[in-house]
Amino acid sequence: MEGHFGFQDWWPGETAWEVVVGAILTQNTAWRNVEKAIDQMKQHGLFSPKEILEASPSKLESAVRSSGYYRQKARRLLGVAAHIRQRHRGSLSRMLHQSPAALRRELLTLPGIGPETADDILLYAAGRATFVVDAYTVRALERLGLAQSGGYEGYRRYVLSRFGRSPRRLQEFHALFVVLGKQYCKKEPRCVPCPLLDLCPTGRGSLRRGPIPEGR
DNA sequence: ACCCAGGTGGCCC
DNA sequence: GGGCCACATGGG
Numbered sequence: 663m664e665g666h667f668g669f670q671d672w673w674p675g676e677t678a679w680e681v682v683v684g685a686i687l688t689q690n691t692a693w694r695n696v697e698k699a700i701d702q703m704k705q706h707g708l709f710s711p712k713e714i715l716e717a718s719p720s721k722l723e724s725a726v727r728s729s730g731y732y733r734q735k736a737r738r739l740l741g742v743a744a745h746i747r748q749r750h751r752g753s754l755s756r757m758l759h760q761s762p763a764a765l766r767r768e769l770l771t772l773p774g775i776g777p778e779t780a781d782d783i784l785l786y787a788a789g790r791a792t793f794v795v796d797a798y799t800v801r802a803l804e805r806l807g808l809a810q811s812g813g814y815e816g817y818r819r820y821v822l823s824r825f826g827r828s829p830r831r832l833q834e835f836h837a838l839f840v841v842l843g844k845q846y847c848k849k850e851p852r853c854v855p856c857p858l859l860d861l862c863p864t865g866r867g868s869l870r871r872g873p874i875p876e877g878r
Numbered sequence: 879a880c881c882c883a884g885g886t887g888g889c890c891c
Numbered sequence: 892g893g894g895c896c897a898c899a900t901g902g903g
């Protein structure tokens with residue numbers, strides 16, 4: 663993928679906190695709408711955990727409105743900020759410095775943080791070895807015939823067991839799946855043939871949707 | 879007027 | 892384990 667799409671050197675936020683905020687706001691939402699929301703938060707002084715905790719909920723809601731599900735997402739951000747204050751004396755880095763397993767478990771107890779958001783934070787905010795399985799990853803692995811549904815954990819293990827555990831590489835790998843997905847692996851019916859198929863180890867499959875053909 | 883976007887939680891079988 | 896629904900805005 664890197665040979666085809668180039669080195670992405672992609673990062674979903676300027677700071678660890680921005681990664682956390684972005685990870686929550688981008689849930690089932692286009693990134694451009696998330697950027698607007700983050701800009702609004704900053705412009706209105708409603709960005710840092712402290713600012714979020716002190717803001718009125720309705721102000722925060724209007725700031726994140728453009729990212730969709732804005733009432734839920736405002737509540738989720740507030741919940742994370744409150745958690746950091748109570749459990750980590752207000753320090754995000756204290757939270758992130760735990761062991762990866764402990765951090766992942768902890769993140770998953772927070773309302774609105776599921777496996778993908780947790781891994782996003784683990785990989786890009788804490789720099790820990792994990793893989794972010796997003797909708798593009800699932801579509802690509804399935805349509806290429808490389809992996810078949812084992813649930814989120816199944817796909818995550820599939821990648822981790824074959825790709826190694828260098829955080830830097832795993833960050834890049836996820837970025838490449840996003841680029842691949844946006845270009846070649848959208849939902850029906852606007853999928854186009856992908857030159858990457860030539861690199862597929864199974865030598866079959868298609869990024870188009872549908873059953874995987876036998877042979878080639 | 880549709881369909882889709884880097885999900886999550888609740889509820890059901 | 893899987894299927895279905897609500898949650899909501901902005902772009903094509």
